Amino acid sequence: MTAGKRITIHDIARHAGVSPSTVSRVLNNTTPVAEDKRLAVTAAIRRLNYRPSIVAQGLARGTSTVIGVLTQDIASPFYGEILRGIEYGLRGSVYHPIFANGNWRLQEEHDALQILRSRQPEGIILLGGNIPDAEIRAVAEQLPVVVVGRHITGFERHCVRVDDFQGAYLATRHLIELGHRRIAHITGIPSHQDTLDRQAGYEHALHEANIPLNTELIIEGTFQEQSGMLAVETLLMRASPFTAIFAANDQMAYGARLALYRRGIRVPEDVSLVGFDNLPGSAFTTPPLTTVRQPTVEMGTAAASAILSLISGAPPDLPHFAPELIIRESASLCWR
Amino acid sequence: MTAGKRITIHDIARHAGVSPSTVSRVLNNTTPVAEDKRLAVTAAIRRLNYRPSIVAQGLARGTSTVIGVLTQDIASPFYGEILRGIEYGLRGSVYHPIFANGNWRLQEEHDALQILRSRQPEGIILLGGNIPDAEIRAVAEQLPVVVVGRHITGFERHCVRVDDFQGAYLATRHLIELGHRRIAHITGIPSHQDTLDRQAGYEHALHEANIPLNTELIIEGTFQEQSGMLAVETLLMRASPFTAIFAANDQMAYGARLALYRRGIRVPEDVSLVGFDNLPGSAFTTPPLTTVRQPTVEMGTAAASAILSLISGAPPDLPHFAPELIIRESASLCWR
DNA sequence: CTGAAAGCGCTTACAG
DNA sequence: CTGAAAGCGCTTACAG
Secondary structure, three states, rough: OOOOOOOOHHHHHHHHOHHHHHHHHHHOOOOOOHHHHHHHHHHHHHHHHOOOOOOHHHHHHHHOOOOEEEEEEOOOHHHHHHHHHHHHOOOOOOOEEEEEEEOHHHHHHHHHHHHHHHHHEEEEEEOOOOOOOHHHHHHHHHHHHEOOOOOOOOHHHHEEEOOOOHHHHHHHHHHHHHHOOOOOEEEEEOOOOOHHHHHHHHHHHHHOOOOOOHHEEEEEEOOOHHHHHHHHHHHHHOOOOEEEEEEEHHHHHHHHHHHHHHOOOOOOOOOEEEOOOOHEEEEEHOOOEEEEOOOOOHHHHHHHHHHHHHOOOOOOOOOOEEEEEEOOOOOOOOOO | OOOOOOOOOEEEEEHHHHOOOHHHHHHHOOOOHHHHHHHHHHHHHHHHOOOOOOOHHHHHHHHOOEEEEOOOOOOOOOHHHHHHHHHHHHHOOOOOEEEEOOOHHHHHHHHHHHHHHOOOOOOOEEEEEOOOHHHHHHHOOOOOEEEEOOOOOOHHEEEEOHHHHHHHHHHHHHHHHHOOOOOOEEEOOOOOHHHHHHHHHHHHHHHHHHOOOOOHHHOOOOOHHHHHHHHEEEEEEOOOOOEEEEEEHHHHHHHHHHHHHHHHOOOOOEEEEEOOOOHHHOOOOOOOOEEEEEOOOHHHHHHHHHHHHHHHHOOOOOOOEEEEEEEEOOOOOOOO
C-alpha cells in the first residue's frame, strides 16, 4: 500500500505551462481557453492521470454533490427497491447518494439525520421513519427535502407515495368480488400512517359492500413475517370464522400463509390471502401471492428527480403513483 | 429554504474570545487548553449550534472518513444483509460507508469503482463482482481493500467468505443421509467462483457416498428465481428421475419450489429441496426451506472491522466463517 | 483569453 | 497553554 503524493492542479499547470486558473477553466469549461493551452492541459491531465479532488472542489465551490438518504433499513426488501430507484435516478448527475439507517427508532433516526447533515448534503431524501412532521418541515426550510412513503401535511408536493387507502380498497374489494364477506385484516404498526390508511381502505370497501365491520377479524401486526403467523393463530382461536385475509404487507402475508400451512388450511381453497407491496419474492410463493403493487423503483427515481429539481431551484414536480392490484393465485372464489 | 451563512470556527473563536487554533484544539482535544477557554469555547459551540465542516476537515487533514463500498445490487436480499453488517460495523467510528452499484456488469463496476475512488475513500470494500483479481490487487497497493464473497488468490487474508465447497457438501450430504441418491443440482452463474465451489462440494458429497455423477441432473441457473423454475421444467423433461434438488441459492430454490407446486409435486413428500444462503424469507416459505446459512451480518461487520484495522496500519485479521446447515422442513426421508 | 490573489473552513507545525 | 501563519486542493472575482 503506497500512499503516493496526490497530483494536483498545480502539477498539471506546471506540465502544461499554464496557470492553475487555466487548468481549472478547462476542467470546468467555464470560460473560453485558447485551443493550444486547452490541448496542453488535457494532455497533461491524461498523462499524469489526474483526477480533481472532489472534497477540495466542494470546499471551494461550497457544494458537496452528495444527497443524503435517510433510510430505515438498508436490507429491507421494500425500501431496497426504492433505494435502487434513487441510485438509478441520480446516475449521470454529479450527485451521489449517501445512506444512513434509522431502524425506525427515533433516536437512531436523529443520529442518522445528524450524520447525513454533517456531510453537508445538497438535499435529503427521507424514507419513512418517525421523525415528527414539524421537524421535517423545519429541515426543509434549510435545504431541499423529499420524503418517500410518508405523508407530511402541508408538504404534500414533496412526498412520494402511493395511495394506501386506494390500494387497500382495491385489495379488499377484490376479495369481496370473489364472494368473500368474512375478511380478516392484519394491520401494520399502528403508529405508521400507511397502517391507518390501509385499514381505512379495507373498512371502506366493507362498508361500501354493506358488510358490517367485525373488529374480531382485525389483528394488529408489525409488518414482519412473524406477526403474520401470530395473527393467524389468534384469528383461529377466536370465535369468528373467516374465509379470506388481507395482510397490510407481503411479509405478513408470508407469515400468515405459513401458519395456515401448518394447520393444514389450504390457500386459496380454504382461505384466500392478499398482501400489499408486491415484493420481488411474491411472484414465487406457493401459491403466487395476489397483492397490491407499489411502483417502488419508479418512486425512487421520481424522488431522485424531484431532489434534483429542487436543487436547481425548480418545483419538485412529482407524478402521481397509483397502486395496482396484481392478481395471482392466492385468492379465489368463496364457495361458502 | 434559507441558505443561512454557515457558522465557522472563526465565529466560535470570536464569541469565545480565543483564536481559531484554540477552538480547533478543543474540538479535537489534541493539545491541552486552559479550562476557562475550553469552557468558553464549548459554550459558544453549543450556543451557536456549531458543527465543523467535514469537508474542510477532510481537506486540511488529508483524510476523507469515507469507506467506499462497491456492491452489485443494493436491493439484493443476500448482499443487503452484508451491507447492513458493514453499516453496523462502521457505527461509532468516524467512517461512513458510501455505496455504488456494479450490477455485475464489468463496465458498470469500473464506473462505480471510479466514482467511489473520486470521493477519496480511506478504504474500499468490494462485494462480489467481476473486476479481475489482478486489478483488485493493484487497487490494494494504493489503499486498504477488503473483499466479501469472493476469493482472490494471493489476497486471501483480505477476503471475507464462507467455504462454499463445505456448505454445498453439507447440504448434499444431508440429502444423502436422508436416503436420497438421485439428487439434482441447480447451479449458479458458471463464471462465479462460488458457483464452481458449490458444484464441487455437491460432487464431492456424491463421490464420497459412491453415487455416480449424473450430468443429466445438473442444470445451469442464474441465481434468480426464474431460473429455478426453468431448471425444474428441464429436469422433468429429461429421462433421469430425481428425488431431491440442491439449488445453489435460496432464490432458485424458491423458483424450483413453485415449478414443483405447479406440477402438483409435493415438497418434501415427493421431492426434497435444499437451498443455500438462508435468506430472511426462507424461514417462511411453505414448507420452510432447509438451507445453508452464511453469517451475512457477521461477515459484514467483520469486513468493516478489517477495513478499520487496515486503515490503522494493522493486519485485517479476519475470522473464519463456517457455513451451517439449517434443517427445516423442505427435505425429508427418501422412501423410494 | 489569462494570471495573481484571495478565499472556502479547517489543521498543524512553529514560536513563544 | 496559545496565537499567527501556512497549507490542504480547488474556484472565482479582479485586472489586464
